[in-house]
Amino acid sequence: MKAFTLGLAVGRLVGDARSPGTGDRPLPENEPAGPALPESEPYRSLAEAVLRGDAAAAGGLAAQAVREGVDPLDIAVRGLLKDMDAVSDLYNRRKAFVPEVLLAARALDAGLQESGGTRDSLGKKGVVILHTAEGDLHDIGKNIVAAIVAANGYRVIDLGTSVETPAVIAAIREHRPVAVIGSSLMTSTRGAFLATADRIREDGIEIPFIVGGGACDERFAAQRDTVRYARDPTALVKMLDALPAK
Amino acid sequence: MNTKKRIIAGILGGRVDRIPVWLPVVGVTVSMMEQARSSWPKAHWDPKLMAKLAAMPWELTGLPAVTVPFCLSLEAEALGCEIDRGTLNRTPSVKKPAFDTPDAFDYPENLLETGRIPAVLRALEILSERIGDDIPINAKVTGGFTIAGHVFGVSRFISWIKTDPEYAHQAVERSSEVTLELIGAFEDHGADVISISDPTSSGDLLSGEQYREFVLPYHRKIAGAAKKPSVLHICGNTKDLLGHIKKTGFDAYSFEEKVDVLTAKKLLGDDISLIGNIAPVATMLQGTPDTVTADAVSAMQNGIDVLSSGCTLSPLTPLENIRALSRAPEHYRVPKEPDELLREFVRGLAAGVEP
Numbered sequence: 001m002k003a004f005t006l007g008l009a010v011g012r013l014v015g016d017a018r019s020p021g022t023g024d025r026p027l028p029e030n031e032p033a034g035p036a037l038p039e040s041e042p043y044r045s046l047a048e049a050v051l052r053g054d055a056a057a058a059g060g061l062a063a064q065a066v067r068e069g070v071d072p073l074d075i076a077v078r079g080l081l082k083d084m085d086a087v088s089d090l091y092n093r094r095k096a097f098v099p100e101v102l103l104a105a106r107a108l109d110a111g112l113q114e115s116g117g118t119r120d121s122l123g124k125k126g127v128v129i130l131h132t133a134e135g136d137l138h139d140i141g142k143n144i145v146a147a148i149v150a151a152n153g154y155r156v157i158d159l160g161t162s163v164e165t166p167a168v169i170a171a172i173r174e175h176r177p178v179a180v181i182g183s184s185l186m187t188s189t190r191g192a193f194l195a196t197a198d199r200i201r202e203d204g205i206e207i208p209f210i211v212g213g214g215a216c217d218e219r220f221a222a223q224r225d226t227v228r229y230a231r232d233p234t235a236l237v238k239m240l241d242a243l244p245a246k
Numbered sequence: 247m248n249t250k251k252r253i254i255a256g257i258l259g260g261r262v263d264r265i266p267v268w269l270p271v272v273g274v275t276v277s278m279m280e281q282a283r284s285s286w287p288k289a290h291w292d293p294k295l296m297a298k299l300a301a302m303p304w305e306l307t308g309l310p311a312v313t314v315p316f317c318l319s320l321e322a323e324a325l326g327c328e329i330d331r332g333t334l335n336r337t338p339s340v341k342k343p344a345f346d347t348p349d350a351f352d353y354p355e356n357l358l359e360t361g362r363i364p365a366v367l368r369a370l371e372i373l374s375e376r377i378g379d380d381i382p383i384n385a386k387v388t389g390g391f392t393i394a395g396h397v398f399g400v401s402r403f404i405s406w407i408k409t410d411p412e413y414a415h416q417a418v419e420r421s422s423e424v425t426l427e428l429i430g431a432f433e434d435h436g437a438d439v440i441s442i443s444d445p446t447s448s449g450d451l452l453s454g455e456q457y458r459e460f461v462l463p464y465h466r467k468i469a470g471a472a473k474k475p476s477v478l479h480i481c482g483n484t485k486d487l488l489g490h491i492k493k494t495g496f497d498a499y500s501f502e503e504k505v506d507v508l509t510a511k512k513l514l515g516d517d518i519s520l521i522g523n524i525a526p527v528a529t530m531l532q533g534t535p536d537t538v539t540a541d542a543v544s545a546m547q548n549g550i551d552v553l554s555s556g557c558t559l560s561p562l563t564p565l566e567n568i569r570a571l572s573r574a575p576e577h578y579r580v581p582k583e584p585d586e587l588l589r590e591f592v593r594g595l596a597a598g599v600e601p
Contacts, residue, residue, distance in 0.1 A: 053408055053409075094453075094486070097451060097452050097453045097456060098404055098450075098451040098452065099404050099405060099407040099408045099452070099456065100408065102401055102404060102405045102408075103405060103408045103409065106405070135332075135333065135336045137330060137339045137340065137341060138339075138400075139400070139401070140400045140401060140404070140451070143401055162330070186336065187526075187527055187531060187560035187562065188335040188336045188560060188561050188562065189336060214482070215527065217527065217528065219528070219532060
């Protein structure tokens with residue numbers, strides 16, 4: 001059977017829409033195909049349901065697979081998560097946008113729930129703590145990061161928006177994460193990350209602090225040697241995967 | 247040519263003696279608040295303090311940028327969202343959505359008397375009377391897509407694009423009614439320019455096709471309703487949207503450095519003036535007067551019609567950088583002769599247009 005690759009799946013995800021100017025372009029022939037989707041059933045159907053953002057189908061297929069005796073961990077790892085990976089790749093390449101990622105995350109959760117798991121149960125690679133800077137109430141970027149990081153095997157403790165330093169410190173002590181992730185869209189709030197980084201160091205905690213979002217850049221992160229900048233969710237996952245094992 | 251005429255001419259794509267500098271977004275800083283003895287958050291609610299602070303970029307740095315209100319939450323607050331009042335260097339923002347579904351959307355009967363809107367209307371009158379002959383008074387109105395994100399919750403509202411497209415349309419349509427009523431009121435109270443900020447409809451969140459389907463019809467309606475010169479501001483990477491923004495009917499489009507001027511010029515042509523695109527963080531906040539001037543000259547050489555920061559200035563932006571922006575056109579002469587125009591054109595080609 002011909003491999004069902006990411007490139008072939010794109011048209012379904014964005015509805016094969018064409019627009020004038022530089023709008024949605026079909027993938028050119030020589031575009032790398034990205035991670036392949038699973039070929040065998042039920043994993044392929046599960047992955048497709050997540051890619052379409054079809055929560056009902058993802059839930060139904062997962063429940064059916066469980067009834068047929070498929071290992072719930074396989075349902076997640078070989079089916080549902082494979083596809084969140086594909087969606088995050090598409091997002092970074094501007095082939096999928098926020099609505100598609102939100103829907104895929106919802107379908108992922110529906111599939112996980114029906115197969116008796118949660119995102120948390122899959123967090124084999126470790127815990128990360130996620131928050132937006134104190135004063136910053138924008139949560140859309142953080143929510144996208146949460147979905148993509150979770151889909152890559154991390155258990156995400158989402159502290160929410162406008163999180164003060166003491167809450168971050170308390171969460172580090174409680175959950176022993178591999179990294180702290182901060183998102184800021186307002187330059188007037190990003191300074192909170194430096195204060196948090198200083199406090200983490202003063203408390204004698206050694207942990208990488210990765211920041212991102214419109215208000216952050218390399219230059220901002222360079223102000224503290226424990227702070228690093230990730231330009232998009234894929235870069236963030238690569239940084240997390242490259243951390244020394246604890 | 248006086249400053250006001252030059253800016254209006256730039257927005258409308260007319261003849262100018264030099265490139266105008268102006269902001270369709272907010273340009274007040276903490277040091278301006280100190281000098282004006284008018285600070286956030288109080289100035290968001292008090293019309294006299296608001297007018298005093300709004301005039302500060304002009305009075306303190308020579309940047310003819312007079313904009314009210316200072317934030318994007320004016321409309322959401324009037325519609326019942328819970329608001330965080332913000333601080334000295336942080337604008338008020340929405341804490342909680344107001345409605346679960348478009349059916350629940352409750353349009354206030356007396357919108358113009360709700361929340362901070364009366365304060366903004368009064369501030370416009372004060373500014374118009376005080377400096378309105380010299381400087382265009384800019385009224386900033388939030389676009390319907392962004393208001394919808396505020397009142398329904400961004401994640402929930404944006405998901406409707408895929409799950410309930412009809413809901414998404416209803417949400418933007420109802421929210422856009424607020425934008426439309428405010429435009430009329432702001433014009434009646436002294437606004438010379440209407441600037442629509444709609445950051446949630448950015449290409450960082452939506453595809454070009456999604457913009458065409460869920461935003462363009464409402465932007466067209468808004469542009470058609472504005473009697474005064476109108477500007478659309480959408481930050482982030484909007485390259486995929488430009489082919490559609492061309493069709494909105496706004497007089498000018500304001501964008502940030504993620505879109506380069508040559509690409510914008512190529513895709514928008516002469517249908518809509520270009521405002522921008524000096525980086526608000528990398529250049530205006532973190533740069534020096536020299537880097538501001540260099541970026542500004544490059545933007546002018548590449549064909550920007552009105553020189554501006556690509557987005558709202560950080561309240562911590564150094565005043566000397568703002569002064570450098572307002573003086574940058576002194577370093578550039580608008581080409582008038584055919585051979586000068588040809589040289590500009592060749593320079594543009596040499597700088598390279600992104601495919």
